[in-house]
Amino acid sequence: MTxxxxxxxxxxxxxxxxxxxxxxxxxxxxxxxxxxxMWLWPDVRIDRWLEALNAIEQLLRATLTGxxxxxRLEGNAEAIGIACYTSGVGPLLGFxxxxxxxxxxxxxxxxxxxxxxxxxLRMNRLCTEAVALATALTSAGVGVTVLKGLHTARYFPEPGxxxxxxxxxxxxxxxxxxxxxxxxxxxYEPGLISRGPPPQQEWxxxxxxxxPRTLCFVHADDPWSVDVQTSLDRRYAPGAPMIRLDxxxxxxxPWSPVPEADILAQPLLLLQxxxxxxxxxxxxxxxxLVELALVIxxxxxxxxxxxxxxxxxxERMEALGLVYPALRLCEMLVPGTIPAEVAARCxxxxxxxxxxVVDPLTPANAQRVVRYSIAEKFMWSSSRLHMIRQLLSxxxxxxxxxxxxxxxxxxxxxxxxARQTLSR
Numbered sequence: 001m002t003x004x005x006x007x008x009x010x011x012x013x014x015x016x017x018x019x020x021x022x023x024x025x026x027x028x029x030x031x032x033x034x035x036x037x038m039w040l041w042p043d044v045r046i047d048r049w050l051e052a053l054n055a056i057e058q059l060l061r062a063t064l065t066g067x068x069x070x071x072r073l074e075g076n077a078e079a080i081g082i083a084c085y086t087s088g089v090g091p092l093l094g095f096x097x098x099x100x101x102x103x104x105x106x107x108x109x110x111x112x113x114x115x116x117x118x119x120x121l122r123m124n125r126l127c128t129e130a131v132a133l134a135t136a137l138t139s140a141g142v143g144v145t146v147l148k149g150l151h152t153a154r155y156f157p158e159p160g161x162x163x164x165x166x167x168x169x170x171x172x173x174x175x176x177x178x179x180x181x182x183x184x185x186x187x188y189e190p191g192l193i194s195r196g197p198p199p200q201q202e203w204x205x206x207x208x209x210x211x212p213r214t215l216c217f218v219h220a221d222d223p224w225s226v227d228v229q230t231s232l233d234r235r236y237a238p239g240a241p242m243i244r245l246d247x248x249x250x251x252x253x254p255w256s257p258v259p260e261a262d263i264l265a266q267p268l269l270l271l272q273x274x275x276x277x278x279x280x281x282x283x284x285x286x287x288x289l290v291e292l293a294l295v296i297x298x299x300x301x302x303x304x305x306x307x308x309x310x311x312x313x314x315e316r317m318e319a320l321g322l323v324y325p326a327l328r329l330c331e332m333l334v335p336g337t338i339p340a341e342v343a344a345r346c347x348x349x350x351x352x353x354x355x356x357v358v359d360p361l362t363p364a365n366a367q368r369v370v371r372y373s374i375a376e377k378f379m380w381s382s383s384r385l386h387m388i389r390q391l392l393s394x395x396x397x398x399x400x401x402x403x404x405x406x407x408x409x410x411x412x413x414x415x416x417x418a419r420q421t422l423s424r
Contacts, residue, residue, distance in 0.1 A: 035419025
């Protein structure tokens with residue numbers, strides 16, 4: 001790798017962390033050839049990154065459970081910065097540092113300050129855009145439900161402590177044409193379409209970059225999109241059962257910035273967040289576990305979340321075993337969050353193949369960045385038919401609409417085999 005793809009040293013200006021689009025693409029190509037297509041940092045040792053993740057996990061646990069934080073976050077600042085970036089909690093740690101809740105070495109403090117400062121700017125823009133969109137759509141008679149980060153950011157100390165890559169909206173299928181007209185009138189252009197589930201249409205503004213400005217933190221000017229879904233139904237993999245959350249969509253409430261728009265109400269909100277976090281370990285970051293804990297604690301305290309209602313809904317959706325990864329790891333990170341009865345009921349409904357994969361994991365290492373396990377891919381396949389369906393989807397992955405896209409998938413697989421980064 002050339003010097004344009006190295007991780008800049010702590011204390012450098014923001015500009016020295018930025019990469020050209022060509023350098024970003026080169027970094028991804030380098031990662032693919034290493035058999036680790038999600039590990040993008042050639043100058044950071046993986047073992048140091050893992051050490052940083054473990055330290056962050058301990059810090060999160062102590063702070064979120066009200067324990068005294070007696071040690072400061074210190075060590076290799078580059079590795080800690082990347083761990084903050086991949087786990088998603090850099091801005092939150094930066095806020096706690098600013099408030100004097102935690103302490104860090106001068107080098108690490110500079111890293112955390114940068115994470116918080118940039119994400120504050122970014123979330124301010126995304127929140128403004130989300131309000132404008134919801135106002136325009138609802139004024140035109142399009143019903144909108146605001147999903148995930150732009151809603152759940154209110155559970156964090158401030159919106160700037162919760163990174164988000166996009167604005168997620170749910171609309172009725174009958175409103176797709178009206179939404180498209182409004183989005184074009186607002187200057188958005190249609191992007192990628194995912195057949196799902198859930199089906200999703202991406203919308204982007206033409207002046208927003210498609211390449212990240214840096215791979216060290218969430219930059220204020222990093223790419224973002226509006227992702228519009230017409231369903232909440234989700235399936236973890238082609239060989240997994242469908243989770244039909246649309247059957248519970250009556251559980252909605254007004255979104256306070258734009259009361260004409262909706263948000264998911266409890267217990268559907270918790271079920272949707274837990275389903276999303278459990279849906280592929282690439283999503284099972286410590287940020288999502290912290291989010292679950294914050295949502296649960298506040299809504300239980302405010303009387304908005306009943307565990308009996310959650311269990312009844314999850315049982316009715318046949319999803320109780322499907323949220324086991326997220327709820328188990330949330331309880332590991334913030335003990336006392338998930339009642340023992342809820343945990344026991346989830347465990348009882350969870351396939352043994354899933355427990356064999358999930359139980360050895362910790363909040364720090366659950367997110368799939370440098371782990372590629374065949375067992376993970378098939379753990380939700382409960383029958384031969386589901387396994388065959390999963391195998392067929394691996395031969396020709398759904399959503400690959402071109403020969404070049406299919407070549408890219410097989411190229412990554414070939415390098416994983418060559419580098420022996422696949423495990424059983």
